[in-house]
Amino acid sequence: MTIAFFTNYVNHHQIPLADELYRVLGGNYHYIAICDTQELIKTMSGYKEIERSYIIRLYENEASRKKAYELAINSDVMIYGTPESLPLVSARYQAGKKGLIFEVGERWLKRGLLNLLSPRLLRNKWLYYTRCPKDSAFRLCASAYSAHDEEIMLSFKDKCLKWGYFTVVKEIDIESMIKLKEKASVVKILWVARFLRLKHPERMLRLAVALRNHGVNFSIDMIGEGPLFNWIKNDIEKKNLGDYVHLLGIMPNQELIKKMREYHIFCFTSDKKEGWGAVLNEAMSAGCCPVACKHIGSAPFLINDGENGFLYDDKKTGNFEAKVQWLIEHRVACSAMGKRAYETMINEWNPKEAAERLVKFSESLLEGNGCFYPNGPMSKADVL
Numbered sequence: 420m421t422i423a424f425f426t427n428y429v430n431h432h433q434i435p436l437a438d439e440l441y442r443v444l445g446g447n448y449h450y451i452a453i454c455d456t457q458e459l460i461k462t463m464s465g466y467k468e469i470e471r472s473y474i475i476r477l478y479e480n481e482a483s484r485k486k487a488y489e490l491a492i493n494s495d496v497m498i499y500g501t502p503e504s505l506p507l508v509s510a511r512y513q514a515g516k517k518g519l520i521f522e523v524g525e526r527w528l529k530r531g532l533l534n535l536l537s538p539r540l541l542r543n544k545w546l547y548y549t550r551c552p553k554d555s556a557f558r559l560c561a562s563a564y565s566a567h568d569e570e571i572m573l574s575f576k577d578k579c580l581k582w583g584y585f586t587v588v589k590e591i592d593i594e595s596m597i598k599l600k601e602k603a604s605v606v607k608i609l610w611v612a613r614f615l616r617l618k619h620p621e622r623m624l625r626l627a628v629a630l631r632n633h634g635v636n637f638s639i640d641m642i643g644e645g646p647l648f649n650w651i652k653n654d655i656e657k658k659n660l661g662d663y664v665h666l667l668g669i670m671p672n673q674e675l676i677k678k679m680r681e682y683h684i685f686c687f688t689s690d691k692k693e694g695w696g697a698v699l700n701e702a703m704s705a706g707c708c709p710v711a712c713k714h715i716g717s718a719p720f721l722i723n724d725g726e727n728g729f730l731y732d733d734k735k736t737g738n739f740e741a742k743v744q745w746l747i748e749h750r751v752a753c754s755a756m757g758k759r760a761y762e763t764m765i766n767e768w769n770p771k772e773a774a775e776r777l778v779k780f781s782e783s784l785l786e787g788n789g790c791f792y793p794n795g796p797m798s799k800a801d802v803l
Contacts, residue, residue, distance in 0.1 A: 420782055421447045423494040425487075425504040427454045429469045429476075432697060436585045439774035441473045449494070451475045451487045453503040492516055496781045498559070500524045502539045505546055512550040519781055520551070522575075523559035523582060525694030525716055528568040535572075547574055555784075558800075561695050562716030566800040579800040580780075581720055586700040588769040591680065593706050593761050597754045600683055606637045606747045609682040609707065611675065614645030617692040621647075622739060624654055626686070627663045629740040635747045639664045640682075642675065679705035683753055684746055687711035687718065690733060700768065703728070703760035708753050710742050719803060721768055727759035767795035 422444060426433065429452045440448045455478040456468065477487040491497060491507035492514045499508055500523040511520065522543075528534045547556075558575040559582035560566055566579035600607075608626075612618040623639055630637050641651070641664065648666070655664050670678065679685070685702035691714035699717045703709055709728035711718040722728040729742040746753040766772070776797040783790035792798040 420444070420496065420778070420785065421449070421490070421494045422496040422498065422778070422781070423449045423451060423490040425451045425453065425491065425497070425499040425501070425507055427501040427503050428452055428456055429474060431469060432584050432586075434469055434471070435587045435770040436773055437471065437473065439770040440777070441471070443774055443778050446473075448473050449475055449490050451477055451490065451507075453477045453487075453501070453507075494518065495785060496521065498523055500559075500561075502542060505542060509546060509550065512546075512552070518555065519784060520556045521559050522547075522556065524561055524565070526560075526562040526564040526568045528564075528571065529692050529694065544572060544574065553578075560800040563719035563800070563803055564691070564714075564716060566802045570802050577799075579802075581794075581796055581798050581800045582773075583717055583720060583768070583796070584695050584697045584700065585768065585770040585773045585796075586697050586704065588700075588704045588764045590765065591706065591761070593758050596680055596706055597758055600681075600757075601750060601754055603683075604636060606635070606684065606750070606753075607682045608637060608639045608684045608686060608743070609642070609679065609702070610639065610686050610688065611642045611679075611698050611702070612645075612687075612689065613643050614647035614651060616647065617690055618645075619688040619690060619733075620651050621654070622688040623686060624651065624658060624660060624664065626740050626743055627660050628658060629737075630744060630747070631660070631663060633744060635744065637663065637747060640667055641665070642667045642670055642678075644669050676701055676705060679707060682707050683750075683757065684743060685709045686739075686743065687715060688733075688739070689715050691715070700764065703768075704764040706757045706761040708746060708757040709760060710739065710746070712739075721763060722760075723763075726756070727763050728756055772796060 437450050450473050475483055475486055477484050488510055491511050495518040497511055498521045527540055557578045557580055558569055560579050561583050569575045569579055610623050614620050627639055652666055655661055679702055685707035687699050693715045695716040699721055709722055712733045713730040718730055722730055724730045731739040731742050773796040779790050780797045
């Protein structure tokens with residue numbers, strides 16, 4: 420079985436999964452990058468080209484372009500997720516290929532029905548409605564709300580599957596880590612994001628005020644930078660929160676992942692404009708107990724509310740603060756949730772498991788059977 424994945428650029432977030440698919444399939448796996456990265460390199464400081472034997476850069480030369488179109492037409496499984504892929508998808512439909520096709524992506528309607536006017540969305544759906552063989556096409560939902568959007572647009576009925584971004588999950592001595600955390604007198608809370616409006620860093624200051632008023636022993640570290648950084652910094656001074664809230668600036672990813680293991684609670688305060696949010700994967704992999712807004716794309720997939728973390732409703736005043744305070748007051752339960760968060764990642768939501776499930780699911784369908792999973796990657800995505 421051959422699988423070809425088509426995307427715009429070689430993305431470091433996708434490489435852990437791609438490496439695992441190559442491990443399983445060897446030379447039968449191909450990763451096709453469509454867009455020239457030269458402009459991207461000029462605009463994104465720190466962007467580096469990633470080299471793998473399975474990567475084909477369509478834009479490099481005519482031979483690569485020809486190979487990409489051959490794979491689009493002849494691969495048993497085609498996966499695509501960017502508008503730049505549509506000409507190749509169209510070529511596959513025109514050739515009448517009988518294999519499987521997976522459209523992968525976050526939710527379409529982040530801004531509500533206004534997104535229905537998007538030319539990108541209209542081009543995508545025109546091809547789906549007019550050319551797509553519906554029986555062999557599935558949607559890999561990299562957001563818990565993708566199935567909802569597809570239902571509104573009358574597409575991929577009963578063909579939406581749980582998917583996402585899959586960060587590397589390293590084995591850690593979770594029991595020893597929990598024991599060490601339980602000895603700490605101060606509950607350490609972490610927030611990691613760019614300081615943007617959709618990330619809502621101001622909610623961490625409201626949390627700090629609420630926790631201070633209740634007299635609990637806590638500390639909040641905020642890691643990142645962005646347009647709202649100075650505003651948050653000034654607000655910390657105005658509200659006399661300097662003893663409780665600390666701005667640590669930016670941090671290299673590998674250093675950040677190690678540091679995450681020091682914290683009891685991870686807070687994820689973005690709103691529905693957050694497509695997936697891979698930082699939640701990383702925090703749960705580090706054994707943090709997550710408290711995340713339920714409208715974030717990854718949150719309902721990764722968090723079983725009350726079991727391996729908490730989901731909060733940002734439309735309910737005080738709901739976020741109340742859940743964090745409960746965890747501080749119930750340290751044993753907080754530790755247990757952090758342990759289960761880690762187990763969720765090491766057992767289900769990791770690149771190895773996702774790759775193996777995708778391959779088994781695809782093989783079973785091509786053979787005329789059906790290998791469906793009850794939960795986790797490649798399980799049915801309910802309409803939320």
